[in-house]
Amino acid sequence: xxxxxxPERRTRALxxxxxxxxxxxxxxxxxxxxDQAIEVSAKQPSIEFTxxxxxxxxxxxxxxxxxxxxxxxxxxxxxESPMHDMSSRANLAQFVARTLDNAEKAGAKETWIDLVDHGxxxxxxxxxxxxxxxxxxxxxxxxxxxxxxxxxxxxxxxVALHAKxxxxxxxxxxxxxxxxxxxxxxxxFSSALSHAGVxxxxxxxxTMLAPGVPSEVAIDIAAHTGDPAAMARGVxxxxxxxxxxxxxxxxxxxxxxDVLDLDPKKTxxxxxxxxxxxxxxxxxxxxxxxxAAIREDAKAIDGMVRFPKGRHLPWRADRPALALYDTFxxxxxxxxSVRSAAQAASAAIRQTVLAxxxxxxxxxxxxxxxxxxxxxxxxxxxNGAQIDPWAPKISETDNAFYKAVGADELSxxxx
Numbered sequence: 521x522x523x524x525x526x527p528e529r530r531t532r533a534l535x536x537x538x539x540x541x542x543x544x545x546x547x548x549x550x551x552x553x554x555d556q557a558i559e560v561s562a563k564q565p566s567i568e569f570t571x572x573x574x575x576x577x578x579x580x581x582x583x584x585x586x587x588x589x590x591x592x593x594x595x596x597x598x599x600e601s602p603m604h605d606m607s608s609r610a611n612l613a614q615f616v617a618r619t620l621d622n623a624e625k626a627g628a629k630e631t632w633i634d635l636v637d638h639g640x641x642x643x644x645x646x647x648x649x650x651x652x653x654x655x656x657x658x659x660x661x662x663x664x665x666x667x668x669x670x671x672x673x674x675x676x677x678x679v680a681l682h683a684k685x686x687x688x689x690x691x692x693x694x695x696x697x698x699x700x701x702x703x704x705x706x707x708x709f710s711s712a713l714s715h716a717g718v719x720x721x722x723x724x725x726x727t728m729l730a731p732g733v734p735s736e737v738a739i740d741i742a743a744h745t746g747d748p749a750a751m752a753r754g755v756x757x758x759x760x761x762x763x764x765x766x767x768x769x770x771x772x773x774x775x776x777x778d779v780l781d782l783d784p785k786k787t788x789x790x791x792x793x794x795x796x797x798x799x800x801x802x803x804x805x806x807x808x809x810x811x812a813a814i815r816e817d818a819k820a821i822d823g824m825v826r827f828p829k830g831r832h833l834p835w836r837a838d839r840p841a842l843a844l845y846d847t848f849x850x851x852x853x854x855x856x857s858v859r860s861a862a863q864a865a866s867a868a869i870r871q872t873v874l875a876x877x878x879x880x881x882x883x884x885x886x887x888x889x890x891x892x893x894x895x896x897x898x899x900x901x902x903n904g905a906q907i908d909p910w911a912p913k914i915s916e917t918d919n920a921f922y923k924a925v926g927a928d929e930l931s932x933x934x935x
Contacts, residue, residue, distance in 0.1 A: 533566040533630070534742035535623035538735070539615050540636035541606035542575030543583055543648040549730040550636055551575060553700065556735035562593025567742050568626050569735075570619040574606050574648075583650065589622060606637070607648040607664030609674045616678020617685070620692050624682075629745045630695040633675065634733070639701025641824070641838050642708040642899050642922065643914035644668045646701075669919050672712035679717060696720035696741065698755075700733040703824055705778050705896045707841055708921035710872070711791060714782035715920075720748065720874070721782055722755050724774045725840060725897045726824050727833075729884055732773045734762045752779035752874035760877040775885060776878035776893035786872050793865035794898070795925040797845065800861040802926065804854060805933040813853040814934055818902045821847060821892065827885030834909035837901040838916070841869050843892040844900060869895055899927065901935040 538557060540550060557569045569590035577584045583603035589596045604611050616633060623631040639645035644667040651664025666674075675694050683690035697718050699705070705723035713721055722737065740754030759777045763770045805811040821844045823836035848854060848862035873895045881887040899916045901907045908917045917928060 531627035532568050532623075532742075533628065533745055534738060535568055535570060535619060535626055535628035535631045536735075536738040536741070537570045537615065537619035537631070537633045538573070538636060539606070539612060539633060539646075540571070540573045540575075541646050541648055542573065543603065543606060543650055544638060546638065546730050547575050550700070550732065552731040553634075553636055553733075553735045557590055557738075558593055560735055560738055561590040564739055564742065565592065567738050568622065568628070569738075570615075570622045572604070572606075572615045572618075574603055587618075603650065605648055605651045605664060607646045607651045607666045609666060609670040609677070612646070612666070612671065612674035613677035613681060616675050616694060617681035620678065620682035620689075620694070621686065624686055624689040624692060630741065631692065632696040632698060632738070632741055633694055634698040634700055634735070635671070636700040636732070639699060639704045640665060640914050640916075641703035641835055641897065642668055642706050642916040642919055643910065644671060645699070645704060646671065665914055667915075667918065668706075668709045669712050672709070672716040672718070675713070675718060676716040693717045693719075696722065698733055698737060699723035700728075700731075702727040703835055703838060703897070705776075705780065706838065707790065707794065707869070707896045707898045708916075708919045710780050710782055710896055711787055711921040712919065714784055714787035719782055720752075721780045722752075722759075722778070723780070724759075724777045725838070725893050725895075726775045726826070726890060727830065727835075729764065729771055729773045731764065733759055734773075736762075748781065748874055755779050756875040756877050760879075769883060771884045772879070772882075775882035775888065775890045776876065778876040778895055779874045780896060781872045781874050783872075786868070789868040790865070790872065791921070791925060793861070793868040797848070797858070797861040797865045798926040798930045800855070800858045801848075802930050802933055804858050805930075810854060810858075811934065813851060814848070815902045817847045817851055818844060818900055818934075824893075824897060826888040826890070827882075830885075834906075834914075835916075837899055837906035837909075838897040839900050840893050840895065841898040842866055842873075842895045844898065845869070872896075901931055903935050907931050907935050 585604040638647040705725040744751035845866040
C-alpha cells in the first residue's frame with residue numbers, strides 16, 4: 521500500500537524531531553535550539569521539525585509541555601498540556617511515534633531524533649527535576665534519569681507504535697539520533713541504539729557547553745541523505761565550528777564530537793571483540809604483574825570530564841575506547857592473546873567512526889587536551905570507587921552492553 525501524502529505538505533528530505541526537556545537548570549539556555557529550528561525551517565523547505573518541549577511558562581513555578589510542527593518557520597498543530605515527564609520511556613516513545621507519523625505524511629526520506637537535555641554517559645540522560653519515582657535530591661524533589669537502554673528502547677517502542685497505527689508505512693524507522701547531551705558517545709549507548717534499529721549516532725564523548733548541538737545540523741543531514749560519509753563530515757564540522765558566547769570567549773559547544781555508524785554487523789563485531797578482550801583481560805589479571813600493567817595502561821588514558829572544575833563528577837572512568845585498547849595492544853608486558861584481542865576490538869570500533877573532530881586545547885575547560893578523544897568511550901574503572909560512583913542515582917553499569925561483554929567480571933578483578 522502506498523502512503524497518502526497530505527496535499528498541503530510538500531515532500532521532505534528530513535523529518536527532524538526535537539525532544540527537549542527544560543525541567544532543570546538548562547531550560548533557558550537550551551531553548552536556543554528551538555530558535556535555531558525556526559530559522560532552519562524558514563530557510564530550508566526540505567526540512568520539517570516535530571517538537572515536544574517542556575519548560576517554564578508564566579511563572580518560574582509552572583511547567584508545561586508544548587507540541588507542534590515547524591514548517592516554513594511557522595508552528596502548526598500547536599498543543600499545550602500539563603508538564604510531561606520527559607524522562608519517561610512511554611512519553612519518549614509517543615513522541616517518536618508522532619514524529620514518524622509526521623514523516624510519513626511529509627514523505628520524508630529520513631527521520632532523526634534530537635534528544636536535548638542533560639546526559640550521563642552509560643548512566644543515561646533526559647534529567648527531569650520533577651519526575652515521579654526518581655531518587656530524591658537534597659532539595660526534596662524527585663529527579664528522573666532515563667537509563668540508556670530505556671532511551672533506545674523508547675525509540676524501538678515508538679517505531680512499533682507507528683507501524684501498528686500505519687501498517688502501510690511499517691518499514692519506516694528512526695535513521696539517526698543526535699544526542700544534545702553530555703558524554704553520550706559511548707559503546708553502551710551505541711550498542712543499545714543499534715539494537716533498536718537506529719543507524720547513526722551523533723554525539724560527544726565529553727561534557728558539552730549548552731545550548732550544545734545547533735539545530736542547523738539538520739541542514740547537513742538533509743543535504744546528504746544516502747551519503748553517510750558526507751553527512752557525518754557535515755554534522756561534525758557544523759558542531760565543532762559553531763561558536764557561542766562571543767562576548768565571553770567565542771566557544772565551540774564540544775571539545776570532541778563524533779558521528780558513529782551503528783550498522784548491526786559492525787555493532788555485533790564490536791560486542792564480540794570487546795567481550796573477547798574483557799575475557800582475555802580477566803584471565804591475564806590473575807597474574808599480579810599483568811594486573812598492575814592493565815591498571816597502569818588504563819590510568820594512562822584520562823577519562824572524560826578533564827576540566828579542573830569537573831573533578832567532583834564521576835565520569836573519570838569513561839575512557840576513549842580506541843586510545844585505551846590501542847594502549848593494551850602495544851604493551852609488551854601483556855600476553856599475546858590480550859594484545860591481539862585489544863587490536864581486534866580497536867579495529868572493530870574504528871570501522872564505526874564515520875567522522876570526528878577533537879580539540880587539543882579546549883579553552884573553556886582550561887585548555888584541556890582531547891587529542892585522544894576519538895570515537896566512543898568505554899566505562900573502564902581501575903578502582904572500586906570508579907565502578908559505579910553515583911549508584912543508585914545514576915548507574916553506568918546497569919546496561920545490557922556492560923553485562924554482555926563481561927565488564928562486570930573484569931571490574932571485579934581489575935578495579
